[in-house]
Amino acid sequence: MIKNSFIFLEKISNKKERNIWKQGIKDWHDFLNVENVKGISKEKKYYYDRKIKEAQNALLKEELSYFIRKLPKIETWRLYDYFKDECGFLDIEIDSYGKTILVGISDYYNANFFVKGSNLEKDILEKELSKYKLIITFNGSSFDLPKLKKQFGLKINIPHIDLKHLCVNLGLKGGLKEVEKILDIKRPQHLNGNPVDLWKAFHASGDKEWLDLLIAYNNEDIENLKAIMKFVYKKNKEKLNG
Known part of the structure; x- marks a missing residue:
């Protein structure tokens, strides 16, 4: 579930996360491989791309503290x-x-x-x-x-x-x-x-x-x-x- 999550990104709410999924963007890989995301400016998309790559690197290194800092407390279940x-x-x-x-x-x-x-x-x-x-x-x-x-x-x-x-x-x-x-x-x-x-x-x-x-x-x-x-x-x- 963590790879399907965007809520750790700045100013991405549950509602906005669902809107991303509705566009067929189900995980980090999908997000990085599309040029445009409805509701997100090109500048913000570029910024989020960098943050997702940062998250991928943290996950690869199993740095859970990164996600604990970024995720709301009631969303920590996504790591399980x-x-x-x-x-x-x-x-x-x-x-x-x-x-x-x-x-x-x-x-x-x-x-x-x-x-x-x-x-x-x-x-x-x-x-x-x-x-x-x-x-x-x-x-x-x-x-x-x-x-x-x-x-x-x-x-x-x-x-x-x-x-x-x-x-x-x-x-x-x-x-x-x-x-x-x-x-x-x-x-x-x-x-x-x-x-x-x-x-x-x-x-x-x-x-x-x-x-x-x-x-x-x-x-x-x-x-x-x-x-x-x-x-x-x-x-x-x-x-x-x-």
């Missing part, structure tokens, strides 16, 4: 399809004091979990995060990422898609669990508990079963992020095509 094999879905759990006790990060193949008292350390997290081109969270802009930055001193410069903002834009309001219900995403009954209580039980008893249950809970969150991302991408694409 091109980079989905290099996405990291991230979710954290906190204790009753607001401290991070578990971080789960997953691509479409493997999930890794980092637990307080075991492997939840700055260097380990930085190494894990460096594997990904794009991080996807639910409300991570306000919660997960600030927590990690403050508690561990992490510098997270990886481009980020926050699903909460994209869901609100589609009329899906509430937290992750509320959005799951709206979309009829089912989770096992035993993974509907409170992660704070699970951590308390593990901390008090030392029984690994409680920790395993907490990790399973976090993993379910991550898996549901993937389902929500796919839904958001599909719905936004349908809106554009409609």
Whole structure:
């Protein structure tokens, strides 16, 4: 979808982007190979040509930060399809004091979990995060990422898609669990508990079963992020095509 996008260009709105598509100009290649675009002056067309070539170069080098700077926040979903094999879905759990006790990060193949008292350390997290081109969270802009930055001193410069903002834009309001219900995403009954209580039980008893249950809970969150991302991408694409 990113190669079909013109909204990152200066003064190109959703409406103007649709007008470009209606002229049979469906992607960057089409735009560069036509002499005139209705509604765009020759001077502006020349300027946009240069900017599109700049974007092509950024995409070739996988410089996602370029597009994060250029795209409106509610349009960052357009990057997903091109980079989905290099996405990291991230979710954290906190204790009753607001401290991070578990971080789960997953691509479409493997999930890794980092637990307080075991492997939840700055260097380990930085190494894990460096594997990904794009991080996807639910409300991570306000919660997960600030927590990690403050508690561990992490510098997270990886481009980020926050699903909460994209869901609100589609009329899906509430937290992750509320959005799951709206979309009829089912989770096992035993993974509907409170992660704070699970951590308390593990901390008090030392029984690994409680920790395993907490990790399973976090993993379910991550898996549901993937389902929500796919839904958001599909719905936004349908809106554009409609």
